[in-house]
Amino acid sequence: MSTTAKLVFPDGKETDLDVIVGTENEPAIDISSLRSKTGYVTLDTGYMNTGSTKSAITYLDGEAGILRYRGYSIEDLAEHSDFVETSYLLINGKLPTKDERATFSTQLTRHSLIHEDMHQFFAGYPPTSHPMAVLSAMVTSLSAYYPDSLDRNAPVELHITRLLSKVRTIAAFSYKKSIGQPLMYPKNSLRFCANFLHMMFAVPSEDYEVSPVLEKALNQLLILHADHEQNCSTSTVRMVGSSGANLYASIAAGILALWGPLHGGANQAVIEMLEEVKLSGGNFKGFLDDVKNKKDNRRLMGFGHRVYKNYDPRAKILKKMCDEVLVHLNVQDPLLDLAKGMEEIALKDDYFISKKLYPNVDFYSGILYRAMGIPTNMFTVMFALGRLPGWIAQWKEMVEDKDTKIGRPRQIYTGEKARPYVSQEQRG
Numbered sequence: 446m447s448t449t450a451k452l453v454f455p456d457g458k459e460t461d462l463d464v465i466v467g468t469e470n471e472p473a474i475d476i477s478s479l480r481s482k483t484g485y486v487t488l489d490t491g492y493m494n495t496g497s498t499k500s501a502i503t504y505l506d507g508e509a510g511i512l513r514y515r516g517y518s519i520e521d522l523a524e525h526s527d528f529v530e531t532s533y534l535l536i537n538g539k540l541p542t543k544d545e546r547a548t549f550s551t552q553l554t555r556h557s558l559i560h561e562d563m564h565q566f567f568a569g570y571p572p573t574s575h576p577m578a579v580l581s582a583m584v585t586s587l588s589a590y591y592p593d594s595l596d597r598n599a600p601v602e603l604h605i606t607r608l609l610s611k612v613r614t615i616a617a618f619s620y621k622k623s624i625g626q627p628l629m630y631p632k633n634s635l636r637f638c639a640n641f642l643h644m645m646f647a648v649p650s651e652d653y654e655v656s657p658v659l660e661k662a663l664n665q666l667l668i669l670h671a672d673h674e675q676n677c678s679t680s681t682v683r684m685v686g687s688s689g690a691n692l693y694a695s696i697a698a699g700i701l702a703l704w705g706p707l708h709g710g711a712n713q714a715v716i717e718m719l720e721e722v723k724l725s726g727g728n729f730k731g732f733l734d735d736v737k738n739k740k741d742n743r744r745l746m747g748f749g750h751r752v753y754k755n756y757d758p759r760a761k762i763l764k765k766m767c768d769e770v771l772v773h774l775n776v777q778d779p780l781l782d783l784a785k786g787m788e789e790i791a792l793k794d795d796y797f798i799s800k801k802l803y804p805n806v807d808f809y810s811g812i813l814y815r816a817m818g819i820p821t822n823m824f825t826v827m828f829a830l831g832r833l834p835g836w837i838a839q840w841k842e843m844v845e846d847k848d849t850k851i852g853r854p855r856q857i858y859t860g861e862k863a864r865p866y867v868s869q870e871q872r873g
Contacts, residue, residue: 450474454483469504486855493751497680497852502535502838503672510755514672515539523762528667529553529637532609532834535672536841549606550637556610557631557640559583559618560590567622576826579619581700584612588693595691601844604692605837612833613637616826617644623822638663641830646818658773659817662766666813669759669806670828672835674752678702678709682836683843684852692840699836700829709825712811715747716821719780719812722787727779729787737796747784747808748791754801763809770816781812 449461460483463475473496480486489495504513512519515534522531526540533541533549541549566586570579591607593599614631621628621644629644639655642663647653673679681702686695703709722732735743750757767781788804791797814824843849 452479452483454485458483467499469506480855486857488857492675492680497675498683498843500675500839500842501538502842503674503835505674505752507750507752508754510753510758512673512758519669519758520762523665523668523759526668527636527638527664528671528831528834531668531671535834535838536605552606553610553637554631554633556607557614557633559587559611559614563590564628567618567628570622572623572625574619574623576616576619576623576823577700577704577829579622580612580615580826580829581697581704583615583619584608584693584700585697587611588691591693594693597689597844601692601841605841608692608696609833609837613641613830614644616823616830617641619826620645620820620823636660638667642817656773658770662770662813662817665762665766666810666827667831669762669810670831672832672838676708676751677705678832679836679839682840686840686843687849687852689851692837695840696833696836699832703829703832704825709828711746711805711807712814712828713821713824715784715807716780716811716815716824718744718746719783722783723779727783729783730790733787733790733794737794745787745791745797745802747811748797748804749800749802750805753803753805756803757805759806760804760808763806763813764804767809767813767816770813774816776816778812778816780815784808784812 448464450464451459451461453459460479462479465473465475467473476487487495502515504516505511514522514531515538517526517534517540522534526534529550530541530546533546563583563586566583567579587608588594591604594601594604618628627649629647629649631640632643635643635655639660642655642659643653675683678699682695682699685698686692690698706714722729725732732743733745735741736745764785771778771781788808791802791804797803811821811824814827815821819827
């Protein structure tokens, strides 16, 4: 492959631009010098064809349905790893040794508590507060309790451990606050995911034993959400972090970006769609016909993806886990039956095949969270909890890159040309 690409302008002028190729043979044209060399900028609304950075963290091939963290397939990690080990992998670039894993786990356990003064914040929120509002505000507040995080030259390892551990506590506390139950403190004897389930569902008057099946399911769910290349929230973390903002502020910005219904709220939309089909008598075939005919602006939620043009590999894993969890709980969820029926038809229908609409991770994750007892308003919080190590890894990679520049996109101005100011009297 040539190492340069030639760009020819309407006036006949030409310029050469460097071509770079990633380790998975992804070619890219380096336009970083385009404006200084030619005066031109590129226009790419939504950044669908623009690489904002080089990254060694996650590889995603949407056409082939491939997702890898640091070279390891998502299938292998979901089957053999757990969330703590996968977090270490994303943040540090390698799987931990036995001793490294033990040390990391001990640190996460040691830093699971939040400052007692922060409990006053929870008391100040109304019961109707959305958990994402609480989560984002509390994560930002952590920087006030750890002011050394504002020093750009200070070590960040301790802050990374604190954040990764404390966010699950904040998330569980925000849920307890919303339902009016007393806060449950973390237990040092429990592993990461089991500890979260304990803080979510235990009550002081009863013994709560964490189910190994639900612990495994939560590990898988969090692993599958842990990173996904340069999506909206991840790019937000990098953009905010490029200004020199501290870790807590940058991650809080990612949480707020994730809160948007077009990003983190997709699995909730799937549940709402399935509930609608159920209430209408369970006629999912008719619903799919309405989608194809664009009747009443109906959309098939949980199918299709901005990147994946094949079956999302994460959806396959969760479909299997749904069956395992529902059997374990002895639950018959009619929404799962509807989901499977819709998937079976859509995967054979020329309309959906031609548009490359395959199930994505959101199609089954909502059903799984619902079966575990997690309410829909907590779905996006769970997404944030899973995505946290990916955000941290991306932020860390960015600040360690000596070539990082503050994010400053260009624009194509389409407003009024220069015009004289007209006084109030002249305007009438």
